[in-house]
Amino acid sequence: MLRMVALDLDGTLLRADGTVGVATCAHLHELWRAGTAIVIATGRSWRTAVRVQELLDAPGPIVAHNGAYAFDTRTGREIYSRRVPVRAARAMAAWATARRIMLRYYVGYRSPVLFNFFTAEHRASFLRPEDRAEPTLNTVLDRAPVEIFLFGTWEVDSFLARFGPEGPGYEALVFPHEHEVREVNVCAPGVDKVEAVAAVARRLRIDRDEILAVGDGLNDLRMMRWAGHSVAIGTGHGDARAIADYVTDPESRDPVVEAVAWAHDAMGAPIGGLAR
Numbered sequence: 192m193l194r195m196v197a198l199d200l201d202g203t204l205l206r207a208d209g210t211v212g213v214a215t216c217a218h219l220h221e222l223w224r225a226g227t228a229i230v231i232a233t234g235r236s237w238r239t240a241v242r243v244q245e246l247l248d249a250p251g252p253i254v255a256h257n258g259a260y261a262f263d264t265r266t267g268r269e270i271y272s273r274r275v276p277v278r279a280a281r282a283m284a285a286w287a288t289a290r291r292i293m294l295r296y297y298v299g300y301r302s303p304v305l306f307n308f309f310t311a312e313h314r315a316s317f318l319r320p321e322d323r324a325e326p327t328l329n330t331v332l333d334r335a336p337v338e339i340f341l342f343g344t345w346e347v348d349s350f351l352a353r354f355g356p357e358g359p360g361y362e363a364l365v366f367p368h369e370h371e372v373r374e375v376n377v378c379a380p381g382v383d384k385v386e387a388v389a390a391v392a393r394r395l396r397i398d399r400d401e402i403l404a405v406g407d408g409l410n411d412l413r414m415m416r417w418a419g420h421s422v423a424i425g426t427g428h429g430d431a432r433a434i435a436d437y438v439t440d441p442e443s444r445d446p447v448v449e450a451v452a453w454a455h456d457a458m459g460a461p462i463g464g465l466a467r
Contacts (some may be wrong), residue, residue: 193227193454194397197254197388197414199406200233200243203424204447211246218448223249230254230391232384234376234410236338237262237300238321252391257364257376257410258384260337261391262300269299271390273379274335276360283339283377285329286353295340296332305332339377347373385413403454405447407431420457422450 196219198204204211223229229247231240232254240253241264252270254261261271280296287294288307296305303323306313325331341350347365356363362380367373392402404411404418407427415421415434423431425441432438437453439446 192401193222193403193451193458194401195228195230195392195395195403196222196451196454197230197232197384197391197402197404197418198447199408199411200231200235200240202407202427203405203411204231204243211243212445214445215447216247218445218451219247220249222451223247223251228252228391228395228397230388232258232388232404232406232411232414234258234384236297236304236340238297238304238319241300252394254384254387254391256297256338257378257382258387259378259382260297260299261387263394264300267301270394271387272299272337273382273386274337275339275377275379277332277335279359279361280336280339281329281332283350283354284332287341287350288326288329290349292341292343292346292349294328296328296336297338297340298334298336302334305336337378339375341375341377342368342372344371344373347375350375383413384410385417388414389417403450405450420454422453424450 219229228251229249230252231244233240234257237255237260240255244253250264252261252263259273262269284294284307293310294307304321305328306322306324307328308326309324341347357380361377364376365373400419402418403420404415405422406415407424409428409430411431421435422437423435424446425439439449443449
């Protein structure tokens with residue numbers, strides 16, 4: 192029985208324009224209504240994952256922040272987390288504030304997203320209701336964050352020169368963007384989606400053989416290997432395609448729908464199993 196689907200976001204559930212297809216939304220919602228847990232498993236923040244989950248109208252567990260954090264939107268409760276130590280997080284805030292470099296701290300679902308300050312650009316174009324600036328974040332921070340986020344060019348260079356790619360209780364993951372801009376995700380060392388997805392499965396009392404993992408990138412590999420069944424998106428990374436039980440058609444308009452249809456046939460069993 193297919194009781195849980197763990198879905199990556201970028202390149203998997205989300206299309207190139209950042210939207211979710213209408214047919215995909217409808218299909219996943221019907222799966223959820225039938226009792227299958229639809230678990231977004233993403234490197235993105237909890238609040239991005241929540242917005243996508245709301246589009247699916249399928250509340251329940253979410254895995255976010257590269258696997259550093261899992262929680263349930265139905266109850267608001269944490270399922271799993273690995274956090275950056277408060278001492279390191281405070282040191283980063285003090286250093287960044289002195290150099291007018293904006294840092295973003297995620298501490299958990301329904302909690303404010305903390306900043307050491309707002310840049311004019313952030314205030315004008317990106318400010319969200321849950322954002323809160325704390326000029327003395329280096330002293331008032333009292334909860335270890337699941338992620339610290341930094342975006343920029345020279346700002347990233349300066350941060351890495353000071354704190355390095357890793358340190359006591361943290362690891363800095365760097366992702367390139369256009370025009371030499373990069374983002375840094377500071378998380379606990381070695382975080383991966385698979386540990387958080389496994390924690391969700393334990394909480395829901397779902398066996399690995401009842402789980403389908405769908406992804407497209409390198410950060411999906413361990414999750415895909417662990418799950419009883421795995422599907423790679425046809426346009427995804429070659430390593431993901433190489434280990435998957437099934438690869439969707441690269442021309443598919445709804446690869447997630449195709450993935451679930453394959454899993455249903457491969458498992459030869461009904462869909463569902465969770466009480467609503």
